[in-house]
Amino acid sequence: MLRIENLTKSYGSRLVLQGLNLHVRVGEIYGLLGSNGAGKTTTINILCNLLNADSGTIAINNQPVSKATRSLIGIAPQENLLYKSLSCAENLRFYGKIYGLKGKHLQQQVVLSLEAVNLGQRANSVVETLSGGMQRRLNIAVALVHQPKLIILDEPTTGLDIEARYEIWDLIRRLQRQGITILLTTHLLDEAERLCQRIGILKNGNILAEGTLEALKTRVKAEEIVTLKAADEKVLIDRANELGFVHRYYSDDLSFWMPKHLELAEIISCFEGIPLDSISRQPVRLEHIYLEVTKE
Numbered sequence: 001m002l003r004i005e006n007l008t009k010s011y012g013s014r015l016v017l018q019g020l021n022l023h024v025r026v027g028e029i030y031g032l033l034g035s036n037g038a039g040k041t042t043t044i045n046i047l048c049n050l051l052n053a054d055s056g057t058i059a060i061n062n063q064p065v066s067k068a069t070r071s072l073i074g075i076a077p078q079e080n081l082l083y084k085s086l087s088c089a090e091n092l093r094f095y096g097k098i099y100g101l102k103g104k105h106l107q108q109q110v111v112l113s114l115e116a117v118n119l120g121q122r123a124n125s126v127v128e129t130l131s132g133g134m135q136r137r138l139n140i141a142v143a144l145v146h147q148p149k150l151i152i153l154d155e156p157t158t159g160l161d162i163e164a165r166y167e168i169w170d171l172i173r174r175l176q177r178q179g180i181t182i183l184l185t186t187h188l189l190d191e192a193e194r195l196c197q198r199i200g201i202l203k204n205g206n207i208l209a210e211g212t213l214e215a216l217k218t219r220v221k222a223e224e225i226v227t228l229k230a231a232d233e234k235v236l237i238d239r240a241n242e243l244g245f246v247h248r249y250y251s252d253d254l255s256f257w258m259p260k261h262l263e264l265a266e267i268i269s270c271f272e273g274i275p276l277d278s279i280s281r282q283p284v285r286l287e288h289i290y291l292e293v294t295k296e
């Protein structure tokens with residue numbers, strides 16, 4: 001669906017994209033992860049033809065990106081692009097017209113996009129009277145109004161409460177079931193874990209790792225992560241080294257990569273003689289993979 005090859009972009013002397021390669025397959029939800037300043041928005045702006053790349057190629061549905069491919073893509077940018085004093089339907093009519101929709105077809109698309117984001121009952125509500133979650137959903141409706149094949153959601157749930165976030169996650173899954181391909185950027189690793197079939201990790205304008213969550217898990221050579229608390233962490237680390245366990249700090253948490261699943265009693269016996277305050281265990285998560293990949 002989307003093929004980006006060797007994309008480069010500089011702002012003045014600052015090289016922001018350094019030969020970026022990224023492939024989004026038809027029908028998938030692809031999660032593009034990266035820290036602030038990694039180059040996600042720059043990539044999206046180039047995709048939407050709002051910014052020119054210095055070099056590289058982008059193809060959508062096997063066509064080079066151009067004004068002609070604009071209608072294949074819908075974008076819901078990070079900042080809602082909504083006219084707050086207009087109603088939901090008026091906003092959608094405005095954006096629909098930009099994509100050349102008119103008359104009955106425009107009206108139908110306005111209704112369908114509002115229904116798609118569960119705002120069918122709020123067509124005439126003025127945007128500033130809607131909750132933050134509803135405004136985010138309307139922002140997604142704008143991306144859908146011209147029936148694109150690929151939609152780009154730039155941090156769709158940032159700043160929303162958990163219920164509004166669930167609603168947007170359900171919406172994204174529904175859109176995928178309708179056959180829309182989705183490229184999503186997020187800082188929320190659990191969002192990417194829940195929604196995305198494949199994930200790309202971007203740093204300094206390069207994709208450092210890409211694949212399914214299962215494939216990315218090979219970056220962390222552990223069956224599970226065990227976090228231990230003890231008065232003397234150095235003793236724990238020395239013991240872990242003797243046993244061949246890799247250790248990492250996740251924030252303040254001293255954690256160990258377990259090469260195989262151990263019963264609780266076995267973990268305790270590994271650290272025998274060291275008074276432990278607590279033991280907690282968790283599977284390898286995207287958070288662990290992300291930290292490993294981006295520190296390389």
Ligand SMILES: Nc1ncnc2c1ncn2[C@@H]1O[C@H](COP(=O)(O)OP(=O)(O)OP(=O)(O)O)[C@@H](O)[C@H]1O
Nearest residue numbers: 011012014016034035036037038039040041042043
């Ligand atoms: N118009 C511009 N002029 C100069 N530098 C820019 C411009 N736009 C972005 N940058 C710089 O390019 C780098 C990449 O920015 P970009 O907005 O693409 O990152 P991002 O991954 O989207 O970050 P965030 O998660 O914070 O949105 C940053 O260092 C940013 O400061």
